Amino acid sequence: MKRSIEKITPRPARPGMVGDGFRVFNFIPGANISQRRISPFLLLDFNAEFDFGPSEKIRGVDVHPHKGFETVTIAYKGSVEHYDSAGSRGVINPGDVQWMTAGAGILHKEFHEKEFSKKGGPFEMVQLWVNLPKKDKSTPAHYQAITASQMGKAELPGNGGLVNVIAGVFNGVKGPAYTYSPVNLFDIRLNQDGELTTTIPAEQNASLLVINGSIEVNGKKAEEHSFVLFNNDGEEITIRATEKAVVLLLSGEPINEPIASYGPFVMNTQDEIYEAMKDFQAGKFGVLD
Ligand code: MN
Numbered sequence: 001m002k003r004s005i006e007k008i009t010p011r012p013a014r015p016g017m018v019g020d021g022f023r024v025f026n027f028i029p030g031a032n033i034s035q036r037r038i039s040p041f042l043l044l045d046f047n048a049e050f051d052f053g054p055s056e057k058i059r060g061v062d063v064h065p066h067k068g069f070e071t072v073t074i075a076y077k078g079s080v081e082h083y084d085s086a087g088s089r090g091v092i093n094p095g096d097v098q099w100m101t102a103g104a105g106i107l108h109k110e111f112h113e114k115e116f117s118k119k120g121g122p123f124e125m126v127q128l129w130v131n132l133p134k135k136d137k138s139t140p141a142h143y144q145a146i147t148a149s150q151m152g153k154a155e156l157p158g159n160g161g162l163v164n165v166i167a168g169v170f171n172g173v174k175g176p177a178y179t180y181s182p183v184n185l186f187d188i189r190l191n192q193d194g195e196l197t198t199t200i201p202a203e204q205n206a207s208l209l210v211i212n213g214s215i216e217v218n219g220k221k222a223e224e225h226s227f228v229l230f231n232n233d234g235e236e237i238t239i240r241a242t243e244k245a246v247v248l249l250l251s252g253e254p255i256n257e258p259i260a261s262y263g264p265f266v267m268n269t270q271d272e273i274y275e276a277m278k279d280f281q282a283g284k285f286g287v288l289d
Pocket of ligand 1: 064066108110
């Protein structure tokens with residue numbers, strides 16, 4: 001049975017800045033899409049294509065903590081460099097994903113890659129926050145660098161396009177990301193009139209963001225930069241590109257546990273939030289210059 005659509009939300013009127021390097025439209029929870037409704041996703045920030053121009057000062061967000069969830073950064077255009085207190089450093093380029101599990105706590109910083117920053121050019125990214133089940137909130141921090149070439153690849157029939165499977169399973173093709181609860185994350189590239197049909201279990205919360213182009217989804221039109229939230233009344237999703245399109249489809253089994261969140265900390269109770277703040281202030285998340 002086809003999933004019906006609860007609502008299609010256009011891009012919010014104004015972007016916000018994260019540091020000086022990410023000019024983002026916030027859809028979750030900003031566009032009236034609550035963390036409970038869309039669990040396990042906590043946040044979706046979309047840096048729609050924007051050229052910051054050449055800059056000698058490297059743009060980005062300086063050292064900050066995270067605890068209790070995962071940050072997932074998907075690069076569409078431009079490059080991002082990351083450093084963290086676990087000693088990791090990495091660069092993601094167009095098509096790549098960084099899946100960071102903050103778990104027990106981490107400090108990191110996120111900047112435009114140096115050469116990219118100097119040259120400038122189109123920059124397009126999504127950052128998602130994915131909640132962790134209570135039992136995994138204390139898992140040691142780590143991250144998965146997932147390059148475009150490592151993703152599952154599903155070619156669509158009739159030269160329809162390509163689905164890069166980041167996490168979960170698309171029509172039998174598996175993605176490489178390790179997740180702590182069932183999550184599907186698909187980077188969908190459709191040629192004009194390209195079409196796909198897939199099924200997502202009805203109990204999973206499912207949505208999609210039209211990164212570029214425009215589509216028809218389960219019979220409804222979704223314009224560029226709009227966000228589609230599906231009801232949990234069926235499995236089937238059919239997408240057709242009315243023009244060449246890039247779509248991010250995200251779904252996941254809801255984590256039915258209380259959410260207590262304060263800025264970069266997402267726990268289950270207010271006491272755990274105080275604990276997280278104390279641990280952060282006591283330097284327990286490590287050191288990062
Ligand atoms: Mn961060």
